[in-house]
Amino acid sequence: MTSQTTVEKASREPQDTLPPAPAKGLRGHPWLTLFSVAIGVMMVALDGTIVAIANPAIQQDLGASLAQVQWITNGYMLALAVSLITAGKLGDRFGHRQTFLIGVVGFAAASGAIGLSSSVALVITFRVLQGLFGALLMPAALGLLRATFPAEKLNMAIGIWGMVIGASTAGGPILGGVLVEHVSWQSVFFINVPVGVVALLLGVVILKDHRAENAPRSFDIGGIVLLSQAMFCLIWALIKGAEWGWGDFKTIAFLMAAVGLFAVFAFSQKNVREPLIPLAMFRSVPLSAGVVLMALMAFAFLGGLFFVTFYLQNVHGMKAVDAGLHLLPLTGMMIVGSPLAGVLITKFGPRVPLVGGMVCTAVAMFGMSQLDTGTGTATMSVWFGLLGLGLAPVMVGATEVIVGNAPMELSGVAGGLQQASMQVGGSLGTAVLGAVMASQVDSHLAGNWADAKLPPLSPQQLDQASSAIEVGIPPVGPDLPAPVVEKITNVAHDTFVSGMSTAFMVAGIVAVIAALVATLTKRGENAEVGAGAGHI
Known part of the structure; x- marks a missing residue:
């Protein structure tokens, strides 16, 4: 069987278009299925941002080097990104219920093992395992929603699913700050154990396995x-x-x-x-546009959010918890906007909400490029809230476009594509915008330093100062007089904000390009394939 026939077979065989029998009792109930998978997805989404708050405490407690601490994040990210599409294929082959439950158990167990680890090497090892099990869990969640919900309710379900991811991602720094400050860095990982137990129990009782007639039989x-x-x-x-x-x-x-x-x-x-990714999938222009759109959205959002945390903590001097609280408008608008986006997409189709969402995101990015060292909370909240409002329909709509335009038997692969495009886009955004920041700091630091009439720096000292200023930290020594410290701090913050402004301008331009890509999207052509008919 070629890749083309794998994709086209769903539309040729009438038995695949018939919805399954209505669910009876708890098992297979659509909304309970959504609640069950949301608990598991929340763990993975939280770990994408919550651990960054714990890294300094881990470094101090375990005596880790900077490179080792970076691997705590990089190992997780690499394992997750590399495994997502393969994990989706495993779900298509063996059933999304099974892969979801294995992912939940493995993720929770790896989290507990990290909390018990006595060396940074063990922490890194179990973080890699976390990423692998997280990769099993995420596409399976989308596959279960696709198989359980009827077409007219799928957008709403994905809206709530997107709300959980958005709220967990943005809320990670708040929860992480509270746990690290008042409990311990280990508690950031231990918290996943009871959550995983709840997700497992709910999954065993509620989740129902769905197998497409054309599910892959080999690898x-x-x-x-x-x-x-x-x-x-x-x-x-x-x-x-x-x-x-x-x-x-x-x-x-x-x-x-x-x-x-x-x-x-x-x-x-x-x-x-039996190809891993049948290339005929990408003959669907909406599906391909959805993948590109998800990557561009993640580029702008995750790349930009990277600088916001440094801006709040290092320029405005906030603690991690306070910085997280300042991001509540972003979190809140994603919570409110995601289910609303599901309703709008169901009624009008994805194109208009997606274009509107990316326009709002672009406006927010251009607005955030005007932030300076004295910007108040009210102004920040406006731009953060608008960003959340813009991201919500994109998170929901692009996911529906990707999953809904793929055949039922490839829903896991489609879910893996959705998550992989987010990982690649976020990594690319952080890398590119980081390079923009570094370039701006290198271009302006020497001039700003001289304008402040500070003692000249050697090339080596200038490189060291640039590295600190790229994350908003003033390069001040312990014995410097207060007036000199103030001057250096002002130079550092002004230079950082200048670079951040340029980075946000680039993110805004990417968001505009994403809005143009969004015009190529449309409602999932295969949304009716295998649409579940539970009592809703």
């Missing part, structure tokens, strides 16, 4: 190896590019290796009986 092992290697090279280059330099041979080598491996992977998929 493209070669494709899995090629795609995993390609994703690793790409994400690794994006992670290390700022450290190595974007023109460095190692960075270019990893990027070229990624391009080559992706090309070989694409060629191999044409000649495999």
